[in-house]
Amino acid sequence: MTKSSEKTPAPVLSVRGLSVSFRGARGVWSEVVRGLDLEIGAGETVALVGESGSGKSVTSMAITRLLDPETSRLGGSILLDGQDILALSEEDMVSRIRGQKVAMIFQEPMTSLHPIYTIGDQITEALTVHSPMSKAQARKQAIELMQRVRIPNAEARISDFPHAFSGGMRQRVMIAMALASRPKLLIADEPTTALDVTVQGEILDLLKDLQEEFGMAMLFITHDMGVVAEVADRTVVMLRGDMVESGTTAQIFDAPVQPYTKGLLASVPKLGTMRGEPVPLRFPVVNMANGSVTPGTKLDRTPDTAAPLLKIRDLVTRFDMRGGLLQRRVAQVHAVEDVSFDIYPGETLSLVGESGCGKSTTGKSLIQLSGGRSSGSVDLSGTELFDTSGEKLRRLRRRIQMIPQDPLASLSPRMTISEALTEPFLEHRMGSRAEALQKAERLMRQVGLQPDMLARFPHEFSGGQRQRLCVARALMLDPEIIIADESVSALDVSVKAQVVNLLMDIQQNLGIAFLFISHDIAVVERISHRIAVMYLGEIVEIGPRSAIMERPAHPYTRRLIEAVAVPDPSRRHSRRSQEPQELKTPLHPMSYVPPKRRYIEIAPGHLVRDDVTTAA
C-alpha cells in the first residue's frame, strides 16, 4: 500500500479502520466495509473508486451516520474536524454535524429533490435550519447561492419546482443546498453518473471552482475513472468492502500496484483508441485477478452492403400534450423529426446523443412501441412495417428484437430463466417445447452461461449475467436485427466490456445487424460501423465511425466528443470552456411547422445537416 506523500497537517476528515456491518435475513450480520483508512485535508479531493457492491456509498452514509442504527453497525473511528462522529448522539449529528460540517450531493438529481416544494423553499430550509434568519434574508442568500452555482436567471427561478429543471440544473440546486452553511467536507456520491456527458463536464468544473473558493475537503465517490482523473488529488480503490490500494491519483494511474487496480484501469473504455482502425475492435480482455490484458480482436465479418436490411425514411414521432375544456391537443413534443437511415445486414449503426434527444424513441418507433404518433416509412427487407398491424405486426416483431437497459426490470421476477427464454419461441410457434429447451441450452452456452442455470430465477444472477440472459432471449427468435437500447450503460466497466464483446461475437457468428443506442461514446467508438448523432429529435450528422470520430463536422458532434471525461490525471486542473446550457426541449405548439432540413455529403456516406441555409 502506498502512503500519501502530500502533507495533510490537520485533516478535515480522518477515518481509521472503519467497518460497517448490515443485519441481513434471519439476523445474520455481514460486514460490507472492512478496515478502511481515509484522510482528507482542507481543499483536497479524495476519490473513492470501485465497482457496484464495493461499499463506497455505504462508507459515505457511515460518515454522516445516515444508516439505520437498527440494521447497521459501525466500527473503527471517524474524526470530522476533530470530533469523534461515532461517539455523538443522533441529536448532536442533527444539530452540529449534518448540513453544517458535512454536506452531501447524490447520484440522482431527479429524485433527490423534494418534488412538491419549490427549490427556493428547499434551499432556504437548508439555510435557516442551522442559523435563524429572516425570510427576506434567507431568500436573498438563496438567490446568491443559486447564482454561485450558475443557475441562470436565479431570481425568477427560485419559486420554480424541481420538475421544471433539467438534470444538470437540479444537480446545481443540490450543490447550492449543500453549500448553504459552508461545510468543511462535501461528500459527492456519484454526482455526475446520471447526467449527460456535456452536463457532467459543467458540473465537474463547477465543483472544482467552488472547492477552490470555499477551501472545503471533498470526498468524491465514483466508478468512473475518467472523472477520478479529472477531480481527485488522491484516490482510494475499493473492492467488495476492502481497501485495495490508495495513493495520489497520478501514482494510481501511472504505476498501479495491485492487480485489481490495473484491471480496473485497463477496462476503462478510452476515447480515441480506435483512431486508424478500419473495423470495430473488441475490448481488450482484462483478467481482474492478475491485471493482465489480452488485446481485443477485430470483428472479421464485414457488413453486406448490397441491399439495406432496414430502410427508414422520414420517421416522425410526436407525443401530444393535452389540456383545456375537452382535453384537446394543445402542443406536441417533436420527439423524432424527419429521421432517415439504413441498416445493412451484419452492420452496427449507433445512435448517440444526450438524454431527451429522441434516440430511444427512434428505436421504439421502429417496432411501434413508442406510444406516440409515428409516421414515415420503415421498410424491413421489402415489408413496410407502418402498413402492418395486429397479428401480422406481432409476427414481424420476431425479426426485430430488443435488449433493454435494465435487465432486472425486463425479466419477470416470477418466471424461471427457462420459462423466460422459451416463452417467445413458443408464442411465435417456432417449434415444440423440447426444441425450445434445446435452443435455450445452446444459447446459454453461446452467451457464456451454464445451461443448468435455466432453472434459476432472475434475482439469482448478477447484473452482467442478466444482460447476457436478455441477449439470449432476443436470440431465441433468430432476429435479423437487434435494437440495443442503452444495453450496457448500467453495467460496471469490466462487465460492460464483456457484454460488448459478446454482442460483437454474436454479430460475427450470426451476421445480425445492431441498432446500438447509447450515450457512452467510448463504447460506441468500439462497436460501430457507422454512427448517427441526434440532437433535439433530428440527426445532425451520420457517417462511418472513423469519419464521425476523427473528422466531426457538426458543432454539436464536436461538443459531444470533447465533453467526454478522459482518464488522464494531467488534465486535472484544466477547465472546459463550455457555457452551461439549459436543455432545450422539442415541445412546440400545434401550429409549429418543423423546418425542412437539407444534408450535405462531405465525404462518401458522411452526411451533415446543413444549418446555414435551413436554420430554424
Added chain:
Amino acid sequence: MLTIFLSRLLRMVIVMLGISVITFLIFFATPGSDPAARIAGRNAAPETIAAVRHDFGLDRPLYVQYGLMMDRLFITRDLTSFANRGQKIVPTIMSAAPATLSLVAGAAILWMALGATTGIIAAAFRNRLPDKILMGASMMAVAMPVFWVGEMINLVTQSRLHDTWAFSWVPPLGYVPLTSDPAGWFFALVFPWICLALMYIGLYGRMLRTGIIETYQEDYIRTARSKGLSARRVLLKHATRTAIIPIVIMFGMDFGVLVGGAAVLTEVVFGINGVGRLTYQALKALDLPMIMATVLYASFFVVVANAIVDVLCVMIDPRMRQK
C-alpha cells in the same frame, strides 16, 4: 381556472345523465316494479290499473317518461312519490339533507384528524410498542361493524350508564337541527360522529402509516436528513406531505359516498332521518321518483367531493397543476 371549472361541470352533467338513465332502465327491468299496479293498490281491477297507467303517463314510451320525470325533478320540482301519494320528492330530500350533512361532515373532521395523527405516530414509532398498539386498535376499529358499535354505544349511553354523571348529558336519539338549537345539535351528534368515524380512523391511519414508511425510502428524504433536519421535521414536512395525497383522494370518495346516503346504518341506529334512510325506504317500496332523486343527489355529492379533492391535491402537490 374557468376552463377547469367548466370542464368539471360538463363532466358532472355527463355522469349524472348516465347514472339517471341507468337507474331508470334498471327500475323498469326489475320484476314486480310496475308503478301503476302499486299506485292502484292491492287487488285493483285491471281496468283501474290501466286507467292509472294512462293518468300517470306510464303507457307512454320510456324516453318520454324519462324526459317528464327529469322535467318534474329539475324544472318544475313538483315530482311526487309513487308510494306515498302526495309526498313531494324535492322538499323531502331537502329536509333530510342537513341531518346527513351534519353527521358526515362532523365525522369527517374527526376521522381525518385522528386518522392522520394515528398514521403519523405509528410511522414515527414504526415496529415499536406505540405502533403495535395503534395498529392493533385500528385493526379492531376497521373490523367492528358500524351497527354493532352504534348499538353498544346506545346501550351504554342511553340505558345502562345513562343516569351516571358520565352520560347524563346525552340527549335522546334523533337529530336536532343546527339552526334551532346549536348546543343540542352538537350533543345529539357526538356519539353518531364517533361511531361513523371509528372505522375510517383505523383505515386512514393504517394507509397513512404505510405511505409514510414507503416515502422514507425516497432519495429526497435522504437529502432532507443530510441537510441536518431534525427527525420530526423530516417526518412532518417532508414525508407526510407526500404520503397524505392518496389519503386525500380516498377522503373525497368516502365523503361523497357517505353524504349521498351510505351513512344509512349510522342514521338508522341513531334514529337520524337522513338521506340514507330515505334511500333505503324508497328502495324497499320500489318508489322510482324517490330512488331517482336520491341517486342523483348522491352522485352529485360524489362528483362535487371529487372536484374539491382535485383542487386540494393541486394545492398539496404542484406537479398536478396543468401547464
